[in-house]
Amino acid sequence: MKKIKSAALIGFLLLVWPLRAEIRFFYEFTGSANDGAEPNSLILSGTTLYGMTHGISNTGSENGTIFKIETDGTGFTLLHTFGGGADDGQWPAGALILSGTTLYGMTMYGGDGNKGTIFKINTDGTRFTLLHEFTGGAADGQWPAGNVILSGSTLFGMTMRGGHGGDMDCGTIFRIEADGSGFSLLHKFYYEDGAYPRGSLIISAGTLYGMTEGIAMKGNDSNCGTIFRIQANGDGFTLLHKFTGGASGGKGPFGDLLLFDSTLYGMTRYGGDHDLGTIFKMQINGSGFALLHEFAGGPADGETPYGSLVMSGSTLYGMTSRGGGNGLGTIFEMQNTGTNFAPMYGFGGYDGASSPQGTPLLHNSTLYGTVGFGGSWGNGVIFSLPLSNCILDLQAERREVRAFSILGQYAHLHFQVEYAAVPVAKYWIMRREGNGGFFLRKTILPRELQEEQFQLQDKYLDRDTTYTYRVEAYDTSGALLGISMEKTI
Amino acid sequence: MKNIRKALLASLILVSSFCQVCPGEEPPVRRFAVTAGANLFRNTQASYRQLYGQSAFMPEIKIAWSFYHDIGIWGGCSSISGNGFIEEVNEEVQIARFFLGFGLGYVQKLNASMRIRAELGLTFNSFKEEALGAIRKGSGLGWKIGATLDYFFSKRVFVFLTSAFSQAGDQAQTGKIELGGFQAGTGLGFAF
Numbered sequence: 001m002k003k004i005k006s007a008a009l010i011g012f013l014l015l016v017w018p019l020r021a022e023i024r025f026f027y028e029f030t031g032s033a034n035d036g037a038e039p040n041s042l043i044l045s046g047t048t049l050y051g052m053t054h055g056i057s058n059t060g061s062e063n064g065t066i067f068k069i070e071t072d073g074t075g076f077t078l079l080h081t082f083g084g085g086a087d088d089g090q091w092p093a094g095a096l097i098l099s100g101t102t103l104y105g106m107t108m109y110g111g112d113g114n115k116g117t118i119f120k121i122n123t124d125g126t127r128f129t130l131l132h133e134f135t136g137g138a139a140d141g142q143w144p145a146g147n148v149i150l151s152g153s154t155l156f157g158m159t160m161r162g163g164h165g166g167d168m169d170c171g172t173i174f175r176i177e178a179d180g181s182g183f184s185l186l187h188k189f190y191y192e193d194g195a196y197p198r199g200s201l202i203i204s205a206g207t208l209y210g211m212t213e214g215i216a217m218k219g220n221d222s223n224c225g226t227i228f229r230i231q232a233n234g235d236g237f238t239l240l241h242k243f244t245g246g247a248s249g250g251k252g253p254f255g256d257l258l259l260f261d262s263t264l265y266g267m268t269r270y271g272g273d274h275d276l277g278t279i280f281k282m283q284i285n286g287s288g289f290a291l292l293h294e295f296a297g298g299p300a301d302g303e304t305p306y307g308s309l310v311m312s313g314s315t316l317y318g319m320t321s322r323g324g325g326n327g328l329g330t331i332f333e334m335q336n337t338g339t340n341f342a343p344m345y346g347f348g349g350y351d352g353a354s355s356p357q358g359t360p361l362l363h364n365s366t367l368y369g370t371v372g373f374g375g376s377w378g379n380g381v382i383f384s385l386p387l388s389n390c391i392l393d394l395q396a397e398r399r400e401v402r403a404f405s406i407l408g409q410y411a412h413l414h415f416q417v418e419y420a421a422v423p424v425a426k427y428w429i430m431r432r433e434g435n436g437g438f439f440l441r442k443t444i445l446p447r448e449l450q451e452e453q454f455q456l457q458d459k460y461l462d463r464d465t466t467y468t469y470r471v472e473a474y475d476t477s478g479a480l481l482g483i484s485m486e487k488t489i
Numbered sequence: 490m491k492n493i494r495k496a497l498l499a500s501l502i503l504v505s506s507f508c509q510v511c512p513g514e515e516p517p518v519r520r521f522a523v524t525a526g527a528n529l530f531r532n533t534q535a536s537y538r539q540l541y542g543q544s545a546f547m548p549e550i551k552i553a554w555s556f557y558h559d560i561g562i563w564g565g566c567s568s569i570s571g572n573g574f575i576e577e578v579n580e581e582v583q584i585a586r587f588f589l590g591f592g593l594g595y596v597q598k599l600n601a602s603m604r605i606r607a608e609l610g611l612t613f614n615s616f617k618e619e620a621l622g623a624i625r626k627g628s629g630l631g632w633k634i635g636a637t638l639d640y641f642f643s644k645r646v647f648v649f650l651t652s653a654f655s656q657a658g659d660q661a662q663t664g665k666i667e668l669g670g671f672q673a674g675t676g677l678g679f680a681f
Contacts, residue, residue, distance in 0.1 A: 401575060401621060403582050404537050405661035408621030410578060457578060460622040 022421060023331075023345050023385045025353065026073030031057030031379035035078060036065035039370035039380045041095035041147075041307070041358035047071045049361075049368060049382070050103060050123070052092035056081075057379050064092045064107070066121060069382065071368065079103075079125035084110045089117040089130070094147030094200055095359070098123070099178070104131075104155060106144040115142040116159065118176060131155075131180035136162045141172035141185065146200035146256065151232065153178045156186075156208055158197040163188030170195035171212065173230060186234035191215075193239055194226035199256040199308065206232050209264060209284070211253040215242060224251045225268065227282065240286035245271045250278040250291065255308035255359060258316075259284065265292075265336065267305040267318060276303035277320065279334065292338035297323045302330035302343060307359035310367075311336065312387070317344075317367055319356040328354030328374075331367065331385060345385060347371060353381045364418070364485055365391045390473040390482030391419040392427075398461065398489040411458040411489060415471045417449065425476040431458065432468040441469075461489075520561075522553045526651060526676025530569050533656070534667040541571030541584060547672055553594055553606075563608055564591035575620070582620035586668070589613045590633050590655070606637040614657045614668035629668045631657025639678060647678045 031037035036053030043050050049069050055062040063082035069075060084090035089107030093116070096105045101123045111117040111133030118132040136142035141159030148157040155176050163172040163185065170189035176182060186208075189195050194212030201210040208230050214223035224243040230236060245251035250268030258265040264282050272278040272294030279293040297303035302320025309318045314336050324330035326348025334341040347354045353374030360369040367385040375381040394415040401408045413429065424446050431441040444454055461467060471484040530547040532538055551565030567588045574581050592610015599605060615628035635653025642648065655669035 399577075401577050402536070402663050403573075403575065403618060403620030404534075404540055404584060405616070405618050405625045405627055405659070405663055405666055406620045406623050407662035408578070408623070459578060 023383050025375065025381045025383045027069055027076060027382040028375035028377055029053065029379040029381065030377045033059065033081065035067060035076065036081075037379035038372040039067075039358075039382060040092065040372070042361045042368055042370060042382070043096050043098055044071070044361055044363050044368065045098050045123070048075075048123075050079075050096050050098065051370060051382070052096060052105065053380070054091055054372070063088075063090045063110075066092070066096070066103070066105070066125075068123070071363075071366075071384065073382075077125070079123075080121055080128050082107060082110065084114075086112050086133075087130070088128075089119055090114070093145050097147060097150055099150050102178075104148050104150065104178070106146075106148055106157060108143050108145060108160075113142075115140075115162070116144045118144075118148060118155065118157070118180075120178070129180070131178075132176055132183050134159060134162065136169070137165045138163065138188075139185070140183075141174050142169065145198045149201050149203060150178065151203050154182075154232070156201050156203065156232065158199075158201060158210060160196050160198065164190060171197045173197075173201070173208070173210070173234075175232070175234075184234075186232075187230055187237050193237065194228055198254045202257050202259055203232065204259050204284070207236075207284075208232055209240075209257050209259065211255075211257060211266060213252055213254065224249070224271070225253050227253075227257070227264065227266070227286075229284070238286070240284075241282055241289050243268060243271065245275075247273045247294075248291070250280050251275075254306045254357075258309045258311060260311055260336070263288075263336075265309050265311070265316060267307070267309060269304050269306060274303075276323070277305050279305075279309070279316070279318070279338075281336070281338075290338075292336070293334060293341050295320060295323065297327075299325045299346070300343060301341070302332055306357035310360055310362040312362055312365070317360055317362060317387075319358070319360055319369065321355045321357050324348070326354070328352070329356045329371070331356075331360065331369070333387075347374070352378070353383075360385075362387075364393055365482065366418075386419045386421070388482040389421040390417065390424060392416070392471045392473060392482055392484035393418050394469060394471050394484035394487050396469045396487035396489050398467075408459070409461040409463055411461060411467060411469065412455070413458060413469060414453065414455045415484060417452040417473070420473070420481070422475055422481065424473045424481060425478075426474050427454070428472040428474065429456070429458070430470050430472060433465055438468075438470070520555050520681075522551075522678055522680045524551045524553075524649065524676050524678035525549070526551070526649070526674050528567070528651070528672040528674030530567075530670055530672045532667065532670040536663075537667070540573040540575070540582065542573070545569040545571050547588075547674070549588075549672075549674070549676070555594075555596065559596045561594045561596065562591065563594045563610065564589075566590070573620075578621070580621070582618070584616055584618045584620075586614065586616040588655075592633065602641045604639045604641075606639065608635045608637070608653070609633070612655045612657055612669070614655070616668065625661065627659040627661060627666075629657035629659040631655060631669055633669075635672075641680075645680050647680065648675065649678055650675050 037057040038054040066080040090110035116134040121128040142162035148155040161169040173187040196213040224245045227241040251271035252269040277295040282289040302323035324346030328348030330343040331345040360367040427444040429442040430438040468488040473481040528547040549567035553563040555561035590612040612633040633655035637651040652673040657668040
């Protein structure tokens, strides 16, 4: 009987762990001055990923680096090595953001008072500039833990401390122009309106939304956290929700909110039935708070999420720092209704890569992310995880062609098979005119592809009609393997 | 150098001998003439030539009537067709064109067997292009000027060398298109 139970358990684990994903670890940090150690969240521009590390393990430095790398794993380039001290940042916080060819970010330490900085740097590594050096106290923030966001030419962000000084330093919300001018505090957290924001803000229609890790009660740090909103001009600060912890509430959010269709989604590190963290949703007006998932840990679930969620269609993706088959963290997916929660990958199987604390980056059916520990050098890795069995990248462009008196327009389509877990039997080029439905325009067989790429012209287009294209891949049984992003021209 | 001189001399003698076919006779006054010619037509617009070729064969029929001394009127029609290929879309394209013209003419006798004609008139150029999954018809009204050298080798029959330039345009999807051009050719005429 025991053997049967063991076999059933092994079978279950094989089915569940890993499920379908084929993760690829395409860069391992050596921890040297050439790359850094403990990478955090990534951003993507074209095919280039930008990120930061917290330190350089070989020298014991906790200054950190800024780097870039292509999504295929090539071209790792160190853009900046933080020096700390009065003239540079130290211990980068959150993720970078990109505007044009300029990256903006924050460090938790460094600057004149060693209380954190806001910086900018060109994507080629030139012109590193400190935009602001936090000084703390009543008039400034201190120790930013998340990243800035950009709205127009204004950066918004939060600091974990500052705003009052002393024991009442509960953190701030600030704004600053992208050129470094006009720094001002929009809000100083104090007592019951939240304390110690760890994540970043999001903005929608002139309103900022964010979370704090705790609520600083006098003499009683209940520390369950809040969700708030505030106008971009600093008016109208409103607490939308106070986390209660326990079985029916979350506790201690570290990451950011995700806004989709007037619903906010987020995660807490603790709370829920098992006090191992939750996934929640809430309307932007503060109503309808509900726990979508309560992490239970173990091989079929995660626990203690630090980062944020990303969404594709109606599916939420995220990472937990613990749980999973090896107990060293997971990548998971779940419908935004709270159903179909499933771990997609359990960390720990590859050279001990473990405990992801950032947010995955979703692009073209692939999740990119970092793990701060593990890899061959023990200093973290960058990974990519395809979300479907076939990932197709489609580019579509409307082109003009001239005869003598006739001007024709056609669609120039180029698609590339970036990943195929199983053999593809056919590709369907689908087209939609205006708001109509998709219909099959052309069937492409795999043998017609050259180096996994195919180009074709769809002739001829009506110049007053919009056309949307997508590519679908099917296997020999007719099962859909993957769909490209839709491109409208 | 000597060879060139010999060739020039031989040419001069040959031309002179043609001019002496009917020595001493004035060509009879013929009020009507009908001609059939074969021309090469070169469209003014470079993009047209790039698509359909630098020149095209252009058959032409003309009639003329002298109503007062050396002055008369003329009318004629001609056509060309062309095929092209657009590599960008890997497609063949074709065009058919028709030219109508009429106007005033002036005839100047050079000698007993040669005369020169100058013509000025209006031209109506139409086309039908089939390309890029569409058919487009268009036309344009313009002007035409030309000159012809006739050589009578009998009392009624003559050969001629001719050249003309026309200009006419139309507005198309591709912008303003030029339908005129330069033409040069030869042919046979009958006067009565």
